[in-house]
Amino acid sequence: MDVVKEILTTIKGYQTIIIHRHQRPDPDAIGSQVGLAEILRESFPEKKVYQVGGSVEGLEFLAEMDEVSDDCYKNALVIVTDTANSPRISDDRYKLGDKLIKIDHHPNDEPYGDLVWVNTKASSCSEIIADFYHLNQEELVMNNKAARLLYAGIVGDTGRFLYPATTPHTLEVAAELMTYEFNSAELNRELEQIPMNVAKLAGYVYQNIEVDAYGAAKVMLPQTLLDEYGIVDSETASIVSLPGVIDEVLAWGIFVQQPEGYYRVRLRSKGPVINELAKKHHGGGHPLASGANAKNLEEVSEIYNEIQELCKEYKK
Ligand code: AMP
Numbered sequence: 001m002d003v004v005k006e007i008l009t010t011i012k013g014y015q016t017i018i019i020h021r022h023q024r025p026d027p028d029a030i031g032s033q034v035g036l037a038e039i040l041r042e043s044f045p046e047k048k049v050y051q052v053g054g055s056v057e058g059l060e061f062l063a064e065m066d067e068v069s070d071d072c073y074k075n076a077l078v079i080v081t082d083t084a085n086s087p088r089i090s091d092d093r094y095k096l097g098d099k100l101i102k103i104d105h106h107p108n109d110e111p112y113g114d115l116v117w118v119n120t121k122a123s124s125c126s127e128i129i130a131d132f133y134h135l136n137q138e139e140l141v142m143n144n145k146a147a148r149l150l151y152a153g154i155v156g157d158t159g160r161f162l163y164p165a166t167t168p169h170t171l172e173v174a175a176e177l178m179t180y181e182f183n184s185a186e187l188n189r190e191l192e193q194i195p196m197n198v199a200k201l202a203g204y205v206y207q208n209i210e211v212d213a214y215g216a217a218k219v220m221l222p223q224t225l226l227d228e229y230g231i232v233d234s235e236t237a238s239i240v241s242l243p244g245v246i247d248e249v250l251a252w253g254i255f256v257q258q259p260e261g262y263y264r265v266r267l268r269s270k271g272p273v274i275n276e277l278a279k280k281h282h283g284g285g286h287p288l289a290s291g292a293n294a295k296n297l298e299e300v301s302e303i304y305n306e307i308q309e310l311c312k313e314y315k316k
Pocket of ligand 1: 084085088106240265266267282283284285286289290291292293
């Protein structure tokens, strides 16, 4: 039996299904998680389906999470979406279930789970969930809520169909989702809208970005600056893609200092593969979009030097 059929058969065998996603959720984490939850609720009204993982950090317009007790995990099926490594799963009670399924589109560095469905060619995990529905249409039911969430996940992870992971299939899936009833223009606006302080931070990013001769760029966001602008870490998501529109920028790192002192590193690239670099610094991710951590300014310099090397090599 292929893994997709096995996943559906497994889902049918459980009365309680608890769906997790990664920490610091983005629209694709929530879209794939709650999109799947809505499909399962609509398809199997007799089952108990929960979405968990705590705060959704500014994405409340997409969905809210459920609170569940430890008891709930007894004899439950746990599904984790959009999460490559087990330490990044939000709420580590995912271990308490009877069976674990991983559904993801990141490189399968850690194949945790009794069943694993990873498709790194998919633009987003939401696209995989839409495929899951499509491949099992005789048994699964899509609804407007699920379509809206999956559409949001695809738009989020493709940067509105801009990034290279966007395929003809991505557009077909998005087109089918748009046939459901939800206001896609309003949703796109909600995904794009930023508060004034984040807009001002965007100005700071453009004013202060450093770019070398090979297109390696660096933006430092120390905690004092974030305090000055009144920005919390989750709000930096809106500024991560900004350097990409500058023609001379090839790959970049945004170094966001955390209240504890270390730096969250958000890496993006238009060509050089950056996920191996991310893995060397307690991170990982996709070839052109990764995240890492730097314990101090010395490691920040090391990471920037490595980005510079990659850009230099790429331009040879
Ligand atoms: P971000 O900059 O947080 O939006 O992350 C970009 C990509 O890198 C996402 O696909 C994340 O899943 C992945 N990523 C970010 N941080 C980490 C990390 N610490 N470990 C593994 N993957 C990460």
